Amino acid sequence: MSKSHRRRKDARPGEILDAALAEFALNGFAATRLDDVAKRAGITKGTVYLYFDSKEALFRALLEQESGRNFAEIDGLLDGYTGPADKLLQLLIRQAGVRLIASDLRHLIRLLIAEGPRFPDLLAFHHAEVISRGRRLIERVLRYGIERGEFRDNGLVKFPQIIVAGPMLAMLWQSLFAEFEPLDLEAYLDTLSDTLLHGMMVRK
């Protein structure tokens, strides 16, 4: 019972996914060795193939697993809210920024940007399941503000991308340039909220 061959059918897939996330985040898809994934998971490569059909299937499973986790939590935060809409948007932006940057989501999104075009059906899935959910979340906040008469109804509801863009870019910045020029995330998100809410023009 000591050194090897311990059978743990139910725990394996999760462990493999965790290891895969770490390795993919480090090296990208093509440059990741399944031997390394296996090693990190404390097993051998053969075992990986007991649970996943191929390297690509592993990548796919990874994205599908991580997707949507955060949405549920943010949704929960919004559920009971009845206060002013500007505070709500501030909350949303803060949550988006913090979650994008803190979690492993960050690496997965970088991976998706990188490898997405080579896996069109993966993009389709992500668009259908994840993006659409994010859009609904943003629309919900915007509609709330418009109905309360706080937000004006410029075309923004049609382009929720404009709201995510800021947090998204912060995430990319942290992934790429943080070591050369760190970003003060707090101040950044505050300025972002302020600009989106009140605009740049002097009030007349």
Next chain:
Amino acid sequence: MSKSHRRRKDARPGEILDAALAEFALNGFAATRLDDVAKRAGITKGTVYLYFDSKEALFRALLEQESGRNFAEIDGLLDGYTGPADKLLQLLIRQAGVRLIASDLRHLIRLLIAEGPRFPDLLAFHHAEVISRGRRLIERVLRYGIERGEFRDNGLVKFPQIIVAGPMLAMLWQSLFAEFEPLDLEAYLDTLSDTLLHGMMVRK
């Protein structure tokens, strides 16, 4: 003089870079075969190595070549300008959006996001040469508006990233999700400008 072995020392590097851009954009760094790059350029792999030391050097040369081309042109557009600042910002955003999406820059930026973390000195170069130039461009427009008393001075000058974020996300969207849900770039950029300039809140 017919089939092969034609010597064209001066034209080669450019041709190789063009071919490399196409292949890298298609497959990413690791999955691109130098044989394919050579074939696309109408030569053989050996010839590639006459002009570039390694695959990595080729990638690097590619990024360095394309960088900055667009800045000069945008700078030129701004140079003589004396009109209202909001129109200037609109112009800047439109230019950024259109150039990011139309040109091959788009693929290169995706590549940089994807492979950047594995080539830290490449990121350093890009940060020093390209990003900083973009920042200066944006600062220039913001300062112009603030000096004219048109723009209020919230912290935006410290976070020019907020201005690029919108065009940048449009570029990513087009690269990834355009086939599932195309983005009306004109309307998007208009809405973006409007939101940044006037904000979302109802004027009181």
Next chain:
DNA sequence: AGTTAATAAATGACTGGTTAGTCATTAAAG
């Protein structure tokens, strides 16, 4: 102008290393 010699560009076969995926075998569990 024509022949030849020197030079430089380009080739393509080759190698050494790497790695996704397989499968016969081993060993734990019930």
Next chain:
DNA sequence: CTTTAATGACTAACCAGTCATTTATTAACT
């Protein structure tokens, strides 16, 4: 004693980078 998780050695393919050889271009010399 049967079942099945896990192993690890193996293979088949792939590809970055090399280099001896081939071919074009230019120079040099009649």
